[in-house]
Amino acid sequence: MIGVFHPGDSLVHRAPALLKLGLLAALVTAIALQHSVLVLGGACVLVAGIAALARVPFRLLWRQLVPLLWLLAIAVPVQLLLAGWELAVTVALRLLLAVVLAGVYSLTTPVTETLDAAQTLLRPFRRWIDADRVGLALALAIRAIPLLGEIVAEVLDARRARGAEGSIRAVAVPVIVRALRTADHLGEALVARGLDD
Structure with a gap:
């Protein structure tokens, strides 16, 4: 479902695509570099707040998470066996948060705006x-x-x-x-x- 725009008039919908791309990159990078389960728990609250602010239906976000659950069903038990519960939870939370953020972005931003933003970023090059x-x-x-x-x-x-x-x-x-x-x-x-x- 990534790439399927859901029309709306929320603050997130109205934000410029370049700003949303920048925030998406910054948040996903910060989440990927985080090793603390406690901090990632706080990030869950932040991401849930962003999703609520975007006012996209929960079922649309859930449909984007379903394919990831197959990956987690394999990755989490492997991490539990090889590296312990903390790393398993950390890996799962990182993936879930990144997919939810990407989902919120794609549901609130038309593809044409994303392409225009990418072309704007590449114009100097x-x-x-x-x-x-x-x-x-x-x-x-x-x-x-x-x-x-x-x-x-x-x-x-x-x-x-x-x-x-x-x-x-x-x-x-x-x-x-x-x-x-x-x-x-x-x-x-x-x-x-x-x-x-």
Whole structure:
């Protein structure tokens, strides 16, 4: 669901995309560098406050967290076994907070504003960087995240419909194959539009 704008008139919706991008980068960096469970607990309160201020429906934020729960179901027990409960909780909180912040950003900011902000940031470097191509790459990356989520959901639905239970490999292989096919189709579409040079 990342990249799906939810219209609204909250303070977060009205804030400029450049400001939101800067705050997102600063908060995610601060969270990633934090090792204290207590401080990360405080960050949870802050992020919950930001989400409440944005007035986005909880169900939309939850739908962005669901794919992460699969990763946490694997990562947290491994961390518990190898490094102890404190590191396991720290890793889980860092990931959850980063995804919630990214979700709030994407739900309150249209993709076009994000692309305009990225191009504004890159303008001083236009001598070395083609801002339009970077904008296109960013737009494709933003679109790829929910698209991959849809592919995973379709594969899981197909397995459930057949009554199949299985390992992660039984889900991963069809997901990877479908993702590669989608990437091929996208590449062909870009070449057809003359974006291959």
